[in-house]
Each structure stands twice: as C-alpha cells, then as structure tokens.
Amino acid sequence: MIEFLLNNKIVRLADIDPNTTVLEYLRDQQRVGTKEGCASGDCGACTVVTAELDTQQQLSYKNINACITFIGAMHGKQLITIEDLKSGNNLHSTQLAMVDTDGSQCGFCTPGFVMSLFSLQKHQKTYDRATVQQSLAGNLCRCTGYKAIDNAAQQALTCPASDQFDAAKEQTKQSLKQISSNSEACPSIGKNNNICHLPQDAQSLADLLIQYPQCTLVAGSTDLAIEVTQNAKEFNHLISTAYVSELKQTTITEQQISIGAAVTLNQCQHLLHQPFPDFASLLERFASLQVRNQGTLAGNIANASPIGDTPPALIALNAHMILRCANTQRSELVEDFVVDYRKTTLASSEFIEKIVIPIPQHDFHFKIYKVSKRLDDDISAICVANYLCLDAAGKVSEIRLAYGGMAAIAKRAVQTEAALLGKTWNEANIEAALLKLSDDFQPLSDFRASNQYRMLCAQNLLRKFFYETPHSSEMTDNTHLATDIGGKMNMRISDYV
C-alpha cells in the first residue's frame, strides 16, 4: 500500500496498476484541471506540484510532469493540483497574476503554468528573468508568446502573499511524518498481475533484485514511463530506487563528489556548480525543471542513450560508479559501463549505488558544449565535454574529449586526444588534431541533425574550446576585444540568453 496526501486528504492505494500515471489517476478522480498535452513530458500541460519532507524535515516543493510519473512515486508526498490553489473564492496569487497580465489565451496550458509558477514561488520570492525562464522552459504555450507569462511571474514573485499551504505547513509536515512512520518496510501496489515495490533501504532493494531478477528498475520514470504512454508497453514488475535512503545520499570531499543513484538531476545541478560550473549549466539545459525534479543522474547513465548528455561530462571527468549485487560491490568507469546502443554492463540483480566524480587536484579546464535545435528542453544534436590540463610550458598533459550524439554511445575521441597529448596548445595543433575527429567518429543523420553537421560542429566545438582556454595566439586578447565592443566577449549563444 502507498499513502499520500491529495492536497490535504489522505489517500491510500494498494489495488492499482503500477503502470498508472499520476495524470491518469487524477483525471479518473475527476480532477480534470490537469491536462494531457503530449503524454511524454515535453509540454508541461500536466504539471502538478509535490511537497515532501527534505533532510531538514522542511517541506520541499517540486513541479513535475504528471503524465510521466507513475502513481507509486506519490508515496509519502503531498500532491497538489490546480484545483487546490483557490482558497474559498479567492484566486491564489499566482492565478491572479496570470489573469492580471493576460497569461492565458486558450487556457489549455494554463493550469500547468500556474503550477510551475506556484512551485517557483515556493522557492523564490524575488524576480529574476533567468530563474523564471529556467523554471518555465518545460511549459509550452502556443498562444501568448510568453511575454505575458513572464509578466505574471514578475507579479507573482514580487508580491507573494502567504497562502493556505503556508498556513497549513505544520499540519502538512505532521501528516507526512505520520505517513512516513506508518509506512511498511517495503510498500507495494499491484493490479492485473502488475506490481511495483518501493523498498526503503539498500538491503531490501538488493534482496528484491535477487528474488526478482526479471524486474525493471525505475528511478524518476521520466524515460521509462514514456514506454508506457507512447509505446503501449506494460511493466509487470517495477522496483523503485526512489525511496532507498542510502541512494539519496550525497557526499562531497576535497577529492570527490559522490552522488547516490536516487539523487535527482536538479539536486546534482546544485551539487556540481562548484567546481564544475559547466556541468551545472549543462544540467540546466538537460531537460525541463519538471524532468530534472524527477530524473536521476544514475537513470540517465543506465538508459544508455546515444546522446545521454551527462555521460560525456562524466566520461571527461573520469567518473566511476559503484555497482552492487546482493552484498557485493564493484566499481566501474562510466566510460566502460555503456557498451553499445542501450546496452550496459549492469548485470542481472545488480544496481547502481552511486556515481563518484573525482575533483582534479591541479589546474584544469573543463568545458561542455551542447548544441540542439532549441536552446532549452531539447535533446542534443551533439554534446561535447572537454577536460584539459596544460603543463607549465603550455603543453597538453592530460586530455579527455567525450562526445555524445556522434556514435551509438557517448565516447571519447581517442585519436584526436592522442594527436594533442604532449603538444603545445596552439591553433596549428588544434587544426591538425580536429581532422582526426573523422577517424574517431562516423556520425549518423537523423531528424536532429545530418552527419555532416555533426562532424563540422564537432570540429568547430574543438576550435571553440581552444578560444575559451588560455593559449598563445592573436585571439588571446579577449579583454581588449571586449572593451572595443563595449561589453563582455561572450563565446556561447547561451551567454546571450
């Protein structure tokens, strides 16, 4: 049985198909304000908000896509939908802002926008354009052109009144604590021969996997649920990693950052900001906030997509994973983990415990470039993560260039790296080395990009990396140039957003 708060009413579910999405559940309950726009987590019309207790026992609000979240993921949380925002006859301040600024036209995307604004307002009480764009990039509107919605965000964030959720905060916390203490050791739901287990600790997870080697592991479900909604797949046995307390841990030392398999991408973004600002920026553009609030770094590695986005970064940083089967642990480099298209070395009954990113103990350059058709919430045509160390003489002492979108899996440009290792970091050597990229990769053409585009981009991104690192050429004097054009010499389009 799972237990959650639907607004402030306790709901207990046991007899329900675990393939049911939160959206289907809500609409079955006649909570029809939450809309289906795509059923693939791309449009945000189904956005709802969950509140859960964080490690400090405070309420943490997240906007998520109800259409790609399985109902099991509601266990122990408060689920808030558009129907809950109005208080008596009074609109919530986020709703009022959308009315005042004409943020709705056809109205179909509107509940989703309001829920994203509501969640944002719970995190932030001041307006800044970048954060608003970050928070709303996963909500598509086809009518307004977004200007009005940006104005609504401005209004909602600059005059936030405390609302009924703030007033009921202590009571909500109490209810969630109660649910948590009531919770079975390993809650489960099931119907129609389909079952989902939600183990709470690593030992239970390990045991379950030994008992049910054929099961499917699910973390944030942002990729897995799409199999259900888009490809009519039905999972007979799901085992969730999301509630395993050990997997939610993160530790940061001077040597390394260690990230549990159930840590969400949004949490990673904050963890990685130092010392890898480019990694955090990549995660901002990785997917919508709704997806980052659910999806995990481990899930992104384990689904072994050719693009992946985080694997190139992890490979370039020489990250490794701790994998566990029963009581045996092993370590594997992210680079070696994915062996082919959608194929990994993850053995039967094995699971990812954590990802460990070493922090370089010397000067290094780490830059990530993601190129996609649309700036936000789009899958890369190509994604490159470059790690570089130069010695005192300006020669390359260490280099890892990891590419996504260039092959069946994310992988390093081995021959290009070899052409640069030990060489002076200068334009001539770069120009010579980038010719090797076509030995390293034979990219494919698809609807995202042609093979020629991918190759040319790969080469140009190496050039761009060169511009962005200290080197000895006439291009070095960026400060002089910047003064000439009266501003910062930005090297990336994302700097102009």
Add this chain to the structure above:
Amino acid sequence: MSNASSPKLSQAQMLELINTDITTGVGKKIPHEAAERHVTGEALYIDDRVEFANQLHLYPVLSEVAHGLIKHIDISQCKDVAGVECVMLAQDIPGNPDIGPVLAGDPLMAADKVEYIGQVIAVVVATSHAIARRAAALVKVDISPLKAILQVKEAHALKHYVLEPHTHTIGNANAALANATHKLKGEFEIGGQEHFYLETQICSTVPTEEGGMLVYSSTQHPSEVQKLVAQVIDVPLNKISVDMRRMGGGFGGKETQAAQPACLAALASHLTNKPCKMRLERKQDMCMTGKRHPFIIQYQVGFDQQGLLSGLKLDLLADCGYSPDLSGSIVDRAMFHSDNAYYLGNAIITGYRCKTNRASNTAYRGFGGPQGMVAIESIMDHIARFLNRDPLSIRKLNYYQKDQRNITHYGQKVEGNLLEEMTAQLELSSDYDNRRQQIIAFNKKHPFMRKGMALTPVKFGISFTATFLNQGGALINIYTDGSIQLNHGGTEMGQGLNTKVAQVVAEEFQVDIGNIVITATHTDKVPNTSPTAASSGADINGKAAQNAARTIKSRLIKFAQSHYQVTAAQIRFVNNHVVLDKQVITFVELIQQAYFGQISLSSTGFYRTPKIFYDRDKAHGTPFYYFAFGMACSEVIIDTLTGEYKVLRTDILHDVGDSLNPRIDLGQVEGAFVQGMGWMTTEELKWDDSGRLLTCNPMSYKIPAITDTPNDFRVKLVENRKNPEDTVYHSKAVGEPPFMLGISVWCALKDAVASLGDYKIQPIMNSPATPEVVLFAAEKMRREVADV
C-alpha cells in the same frame, strides 16, 4: 444588475451614475472572459466533460504505407478483445464516405487505397481508451505498395496536382525582365508547420432519439462538422447539433480537420447507439492531420540601379499533401500576398498545387499569406545584397505609394496605406540607424559571433477570398431579470473573440459585461455559420451581434417612447441605466416594463461584408475589405561555429485600427510573432524516405519555449488610426497579420550570415533556419568569399 437584493438607488444617485461610462465596453482593457476559469482549471474542454456510464472510446488504425492498395484488413483478433464494441471500416459508413470540405478527396476511412502514412484505415470502438488502443494493435492490414510521390518538385515535374495551376498577372513581366538593368534569379524552400494546439483534436457524440446526434467538437467550423456528420450518417442537417464551448488552440488546424474525429465518433455513436469519444494522442494528431503547406519558391526579378522593382516572375510550388482540402484558397492567398508591401508593376505569379503522399496540408494562421510574403521579402534582401545597400532602404523604395503605384497585381487599390508612417515611427523607436552601426562594429570585432538585424513590414488582406464566407450571425436573448445571453457564429479558441463580441454588446446596451453570458457556439442558435478563420471572427460576428443588439434596442426605444411619453432623442442608454428625458431608470426596469409591454427581447443579427468582389477567372477584383499593417525589427546573434542563435531584441508596431480590446490585441500580436518566429527557426518537419513523419511529437518537433523569446521584446499598437472602413467600431482584424512579423527574425539571421560576405552576397538559406541551416549558410558564405 440581475442581483435582486441590490439596494435601490435614488434618482439623485442614478443621475450621478449616468455621468460615468461603463468600464467594460468597446476599447476597454478587460481580461479574457474565461481567464479566471483558465487559471483555476475550471474551464472545461471536451475531454473534461463527465463521461457516461456506457461511454465508448475510439482508437484509429493508421496506414504504415504512403501509397498502396489495401488487399485485406483482418480484424478477427481485434474484435474479440473483451471490451471492444465494434471495429469500423469504410464499408460501415451509411452515407457519404468522403468528408472533403470543398472538393471530394478525403475519405473518412480508406476503402481500397491509402495515400499517406497516418491515413485512417479502421477504427476500434471500445469501453476504454486503453482497451481500444491495445485492440487496435491487433488489426492486420495487408497493403500492396504503389510508388509514392514525396517530393514537391517530382510532383511538379509530373504535373501531379490536386488542383490546376492559377496565375495572377499585371503589366508585362517578360518584357520588363528583358529590359531590366539588373536581373537576379533564385530558389529556396519554406518548410511547413505543425499547429501544435495544446489540446489535440477531439470530439464527443451523443445519439439523440430522432436518430440524430449531439456533437461536442473542438472545431473552428461547427456548421461544417454538422454538415459532414449529417452526410456521413445520412440524415438531414436538422438532426445534428454541434456544440463548441472552447478549443485548446486552433490556429487553422481545426478549421476542416476537426471533422474527421467528429464524423468517426458520430459514426460510432450511430452504429452502437452509445455516447462515443475520439481524442487523438499527440503523435496520432501530428501524423494524421495536415500542416502549413511547405513551399518551394522560384523567382526571376528585374530592377534598376536604385533597386526599384521592374519585373517579377514568381512560381510558388505548394506541397498540398494527398487531397485538395483548402489548398485552392490557401495557394491563392499566397499569391495575393506575394507583393506584401511592394508595388510589383509587372509580374506573373503562378501557384502550383502539388500532390504528394503526405497528410493533406491545411489552413494555418496566415493561410498561405506567410509563404507568399517570405518570397518577396527574400527577393528584397537579394536585391539589397546585389546592390550592397541596407535591405530596409530597398524595402522602403518599393513600398506601395498613396497616390500612385498603389494597384496590386490582382487589381485592388491599396487604401489606408500606413506603411511609410509606421516604418518611420519604428525606425525611430527601434533606433535602427545607430544599432545598424553598432552591429557592423561588433561583427568586425568578434572572432566568430555575428549579429544581424532586419525590419520587415506586413500588409495583410482581410476577408475570406471565397467571398460568400464573409457573413456572420448572432443571437441575443435578454431575460426578464435584465441578464443577457449572447451567442454568435464564431468560435473561441483563445483569441478572445467572445470577450470582444461581448464588449460590443455591452457597448450597445451600455451595460456591464458581467451581465452578459456568452454561451457555447451552437448550431441550434446560429445556423449556417462561416468558420472562425481568416482573422474574420470579430469583424463579422461582432457586427452581427451589434446588429442583433441594435434590433432589440430599437424595439426598446420604440416601446419607451410610448410607455414613458418621451421622444427617441430623449432616450439614452448610459452605464446600466436608461435616461428618459429627466427621469432615469435602470436597464433592468426598462426590460421588465418592455416584457409586460409584450416586446420581444430576443433577436438574431446578421452581417455580410460590403464592397468586396473577386473574379477568379480574370484574377481581378477587390477581394479584401481592407488591409492590416504591421512591422517588426528584430536583432539576432549567431554563432558561426555551430549555427546556434538568439533573438536579442524585437520591436513591433502593429495596426489594429481602433482596438476593441488592447489587452487582447497585444496578446494576439505577441503570440503570433513568436509562432511565426518558430515557423522560420526551430520548427522543422522531417520525413523519412518512406514518407513517415519523423518529427511527430514534441520530443522531436520544437516549438518556441520561453527562452526563445526575444531578450528585449517591445510591442506597440498603432495609436489614433481607426480603420477607415465601417468595421465594428473601426477596429481591424488581428488574428493572422502579426504572425508574419516573425519573418523579421529569419531576415535578421540572413543579415548576420551576410555580414560574413561584407553584405554583398545573398545567403542561401531555407526556412526553417535551424542551427544546421545557419551553419551551412555561413560555411557557404565563407567559401564564396574565399573564392572571390
């Protein structure tokens, strides 16, 4: 006012009130009538309606082959699935199996032949969507493939058209081209566009006891759904009622193509005698329904040393998909707008309606106009690059003039021309000249980033070019408590039509809009309506509602004259009250007295657009009642290493005449611009070699998100320029015209690329200008410069 408990005011208090205006009439800045229900989730869409206990759901089986003959359809396994009520095939249609809106060619379900991937072959009807979906996977279709035509040029070479080519001619283009000082020719492609209304196509039907049907359809054209449903189930139109409260977006995509799910649901209800619903999944919607027409543009242009056009030969090759749908009028409108703001003088413009094995392309905001406009805007840029001038100077040089050079290539005189004054205003407010200099300076300094800017105009003709469609109807009922119910033939898809029409009625009666309820569009209330399309919604339905209101008002005035012994001149409707010479009564009181006086408090209203006529055989006439104008100046930055870009700033000045509601009009302008920008930038449709749409969901098809909007976005409506024509309160239509402001972004991207060739070479750039297209255009430019 309908509140009976409101305190009675004294004469003195009422006299005070009548010195103030109502706050919700015409021109007032009031929000969308349903805004509060939108933000609370209380606004109901068809899928939100409570279902019946015996509700059935439909799920289609789609063709996997672009062109082929159906050998066999095996439904044996499917129909035995528990919960499946029936499996419908073409042979089950009792009436007309073709639902083509103007011309035949759109089978409701494919009978013996399939013509595109995504065409409906069979439909499973079951007790739940999930069961229907699982069962549909069990239908086996055996198709023997035929050669598919998937390229526009191939269709054109084979003269494989859905309709015959059509030509507009003015002057003598051949002679003019032969004598021109300079001649250029060019060719480029313009991509299509998925509507991506957030609410996918949906219809729900309930059979009635007379053997008819109550149809809840998310459609821009309830009357056509009514007609087609009637034809499909073979009953007269009077047995079919269509109800349409609101759409979750339409943009043209629900003008004709909402009919298919509606007819299928109605057929299922007819066959099972149960309520049925068909809601398309996003991917189905994107595969089954048509889009904006992709075009290939081919031109030859002649001009003098100053850049003044002297002759133009323009071929527009439209990809219509497999059937005519509305392609006749759409390609006509592309031709009508191939001049945009420019006097062509000598021109031959020919539109080809190429037939390909793809979904039938259909209406989409602008209705072909945008494609025609992109053609001439690109030609303007081409001339400018050739002469090494700022493209804006070439545009201004070629603008239609007020007293001469003002006749279009189809013979209509351009009146009320605001081009020159609006351009001057926008050049100033956007600081065009200074920024042009700054951009040139920036481009000389940055190692690989380039900036570009373009100011492009829009002149868009308002009226359906199928003249008979320019009619609207309305029905107003006033009840004995003074509350008003308003119905009109237009449909609400987010554009604020209901709000505007209610404002018109509020203005006429001088009552607050809170006393007016706008009901769902319903074919029982206003029959034989035109689609809500061609930006005509407020123009024709607003006028019809005004006429209905005036009919009732004149009855009330006549009644008041005798009842209160005053002259007509002594009667005034002001701020929820009626002044009767020295006496003031409430509007409610007058209504109540009129009721007792046996006065009808209900009236229809009708309107047809005056002045317009068009002889298509001669390609000559005045097809448009008036023109709406707009202009946008966009500045972009591109990364010439990756082709990525960002819109830095856009300034818009747009003409809506005397705005019925500036808040709603601004929303239309902003939204249309971003949609137009999306069409020309990231929204890329890709098919594989078999004709399968690859970009069939929002994972792969990218409409603009909030981050794609201009960093600095300044939008203004033209002030103090009322529509010179007698439109409703001298307003102008606003739905489509601002869509084409998005062209400025595409031209700005080209400007940025042109900087690599010192602005002397026209970049070869198709639309949409994805980062890949921009990068290759930049590469080509670099090579050309290196070759010189």
